[in-house]
Amino acid sequence: MAPIPGSGLAKGLAVTLRTMTKKTVTAQYPDAQPELPPRTRGVIGLFEENCTVCMLCARECPDWCIYIDSHKETVPPAAPGGRERSRNVLDRFAIDFSLCMYCGICIEVCPFDALFWSPEFEYAETDIHELTHERDKLREWMWTVPAPPALDPAAEEPKELAAARKTAEKLAAEATASAEASEPAEQPAQAQPPAQAQPPAQAQAPAQAEPPATGTSEPAKPSESAKPSEPAKPSDPQDGES
């Protein structure tokens, strides 16, 4: 069926009129901050404690914008007679965000969960060199990484959590067992307090209350010699003058 002449124009005008009456959705950034999804790919944070310098992220990055330097360190044996071990120590970890295309491959391939997306995006610089974020700056981004979403109730427990829970349960069981084992030893010690509680001063009290040698219940009269002597009269001042 042939189109009606002028129908395209009418359709276009209808769209224009409909759009003109709608409220604008343009956000006036930076006065108005955008409401971004929590998993927005803003910047990459490094949790360097997890990094083993395996170099997988640097090798897989399609833009070659991850720079890692490290050296080897010898670790003494854990037990006498054991073998020394060597481990990689991270010296430098940097990402050049002027080259990064935010593909997320580095985060996906990291086997030790050392890299994370942060939704922060306000790190524009006037100098391109400043867009190479070194280790300290990448670590600061870590604190802006949102917490992972809650697990589905029917999901299998992650093996790290299962291992931590088993260890905590084992330690709690050991603590309970040791507390129960020490209880019988404490009970005899609790039975002794009555004897220990008797103050020695009270036991000696009757002996102290006994009257001295006289053998009578009357209190001994104070002897003449025990009488307090009269205070000496002050000498006449005139005596001294004569």
Ligand code: SF4
């Ligand atoms: S997001 Fe992609 S381009 Fe950016 S550093 Fe990671 S692997 Fe490289």
Ligand code: SF4
């Ligand atoms: S892949 Fe992960 S553990 Fe390996 S060097 Fe990169 S950040 Fe470190």
